[in-house]
Amino acid sequence: MTATQWFTRALSALVALALFLGSLLVIVEIVLAAAGRGPWLIRYPDWTAWIRQRSWNDEVVKAILVGLVVVGLLLVFLAVRRGRPATLPLRGRTPGVDVTASRKSVERSLAAAVSRTSGITGADASVRRRSARIEARAASRSSSGLRQEVEAAARARLDSLGLRRDLRTRVRVSAGDRR
Amino acid sequence: MRTRADTANRIVLFLLGLLLVAAGGLGLALSLGAFGDSRATSPVLPENVRTFPAKETWFWWALAGVALLIALLALMWLIAQLRTNRVSRLDLTTDVREGYTTLLAGAVTQAVEDEVGGMPGVTGASARIHDHRRQKLSLRVGMTDTTDIDELRTQLENGVVAHVREAVGDPELPVDIELRPDVRRTPARTVR
Numbered sequence: 001m002t003a004t005q006w007f008t009r010a011l012s013a014l015v016a017l018a019l020f021l022g023s024l025l026v027i028v029e030i031v032l033a034a035a036g037r038g039p040w041l042i043r044y045p046d047w048t049a050w051i052r053q054r055s056w057n058d059e060v061v062k063a064i065l066v067g068l069v070v071v072g073l074l075l076v077f078l079a080v081r082r083g084r085p086a087t088l089p090l091r092g093r094t095p096g097v098d099v100t101a102s103r104k105s106v107e108r109s110l111a112a113a114v115s116r117t118s119g120i121t122g123a124d125a126s127v128r129r130r131s132a133r134i135e136a137r138a139a140s141r142s143s144s145g146l147r148q149e150v151e152a153a154a155r156a157r158l159d160s161l162g163l164r165r166d167l168r169t170r171v172r173v174s175a176g177d178r179r
Numbered sequence: 180m181r182t183r184a185d186t187a188n189r190i191v192l193f194l195l196g197l198l199l200v201a202a203g204g205l206g207l208a209l210s211l212g213a214f215g216d217s218r219a220t221s222p223v224l225p226e227n228v229r230t231f232p233a234k235e236t237w238f239w240w241a242l243a244g245v246a247l248l249i250a251l252l253a254l255m256w257l258i259a260q261l262r263t264n265r266v267s268r269l270d271l272t273t274d275v276r277e278g279y280t281t282l283l284a285g286a287v288t289q290a291v292e293d294e295v296g297g298m299p300g301v302t303g304a305s306a307r308i309h310d311h312r313r314q315k316l317s318l319r320v321g322m323t324d325t326t327d328i329d330e331l332r333t334q335l336e337n338g339v340v341a342h343v344r345e346a347v348g349d350p351e352l353p354v355d356i357e358l359r360p361d362v363r364r365t366p367a368r369t370v371r
Contacts, residue, residue, distance in 0.1 A: 075196025
């Protein structure tokens with residue numbers, strides 16, 4: 001699971017718990033009020049008195065409404081955001097068998113393959129749904145043709161994985177070791 | 180891998196978000212005078228709305244009913260977060276008159292892990308059987324970065340998958356395999 005999926009799941013559990021407990025509380029308060037008892041946990045007479053004194057153009061009401069819109073937009077953004085994939089599908093061979101490779105391991109594998117290129121001291125790779133970005137660090141400034149070699153190493157590694165969707169490679173070679 | 184709970188989470192969060200944006204946006208439009216200045220200065224809780232529940236006794240019971248419905252839906256949503264659909268036993272009974280046959284899922288997954296773990300280039304394996312509409316085997320395979328993926332896939336798909344399908348008596352058992360090239364466990368190369 002990706003970090004986004006973990007966050008969405010934790011948030012969903014919290015919202016579900018809040019809705020569940022809040023709804024039960026409302027039911028309890030209604031039953032208590034019907035039995036002629038006072039409020040238990042929700043001080044609704046105070047809330048009613050407070051809201052009766054407010055008009056729509058009160059600053060505090062506007063602030064609450066802005067808060068609602070912001071929280072709503074955050075939830076919508078979280079729901080529609082696709083994020084980076086946790087796994088990348090590989091080409092199918094056997095009916096009923098789906099084979100994938102984890103994105104993080106593909107990134108590490110790409111970085112390792114590129115790092116083996118002569119003249120490269122280290123590399124980082126970042127994979128998205130349609131592309132792979134490789135940032136390689138060269139040992140020296142004389143790097144004519146090095147970019148092509150790095151790209152060829154990355155392509156060879158991607159080809160050996162047999163991904164279902166071909167990834168576009170974007171390579172950047174920087175001179176000098178940053179370490 | 181996206182599960183049914185993840186899809187449900189996205190749908191519910193999207194609908195809740197949309198509801199909040201609509202309610203907040205409408206209220207903001209009202210408070211900023213989009214529906215006239217008189218509306219903007221009117222109380223949030225008008226007298227007729229405030230006294231309505233006192234006159235109509237059914238209102239509170241209807242509200243309790245809605246709250247109960249929300250509580251039940253929220254409970255289902257909460258349980259969906261915790262459900263793993265993991266299977267502990269596989270029913271292989273073909274004819275109940277001859278008795279029941281069950282197979283421990285742990286025995287199957289252990290056998291799969293042992294078989295995969297013994298393959299060259301494999302650094303670790305974990306297997307689970309889920310039941311979501313139909314039973315499915317999920318297999319995670321850690322491998323060295325230099326392993327020939329093509330060969331490993333052939334061994335997994337022609338060997339392990341065929342064996343497990345035979346063991347559970349389902350020649351079409353769906354299988355998900357996740358390959359995890361593990362650079363950290365790949366033997367280092369030294370070039371002189």
